[in-house]
Amino acid sequence: MHFEVEQSLLAFVIQLGSYWIPGVSLVSSEYNAFWRCVQAGATYLFVQLCKMLFLATFFPTWEGGVGAYDFVGEFMKATVDLADLLGLHLVMSRNAGKGEYKIMVAAMGWATAELVMSRCLPLWVGARGIEFDWKYIQMSFDSNISLVHYIATASVVWMFTRYDLPKSFRLPVTVLLALCVYKAFLMELFVHVFLLGSWTVLLVKAVLTGAISLCSLFLFVTLVHSN
Secondary structure, three states: OHHHHHHHHHHHHHHHHHHHOOOOOOOOOOOOHHHHHHHHHHHHHHHHHHHHHHHHHHOOOOOOOOOOOOHHHHHHHHHOOHHHHHHHHHHHHOOOOOHHHHHHHHHHHHHHHHHHHHOHHHHHHHOOOOOOOHHHHHHHHHHHHHHHHHHHHHHHHHHHOOOOOOHHHHHHHHHHHHHHHHHHHHHHHHHHHHOOOHHHHHHHHHHHHHHHHHHHHHHHHHHHHHO
């Protein structure tokens, strides 16, 4: 029993800690911040439903050879993730407040909804098994990496949609936006080409997410202090 609880805490650790980030607290200064995160999660569910319907209609399952990789098909499927950017922008545009508050509400709601829908059940059921499996530890770490990814993505979307974005910021922000959209596609491509193991994939994903996050943080801080 204690093992699945530990896995759940490991998966939720950054989500829980993010509520008390100094200067961006979501529980003390804003009474309805929690419900705004819930609304962001509901928007996530709606966007994912639309994406699934679109993919099922226009991108049927590819029936290629064993070991073959449908580069064009996977790239087009990854392009559908642009809907996530629209969803994050919708959530942030409906919330009043500072930019960092909008970003945290959107990212927290988005990442928590993804965790609940895609990882909670496997973690709780699978971790109750008799034999220990490292994949549940990996899944927990991956959920925290996803939160960092969504915070970076939300911040890039916030910067990209600003009417007063300086011209010198447009290219780097656009590049970061593209990396946020196609990061999963690039990871799949790396796995297929280099035959990476599960821990190596997690490490590469963490490094790539960290690099994108640091770049977006630098641009965000520079933009905020320049205004």
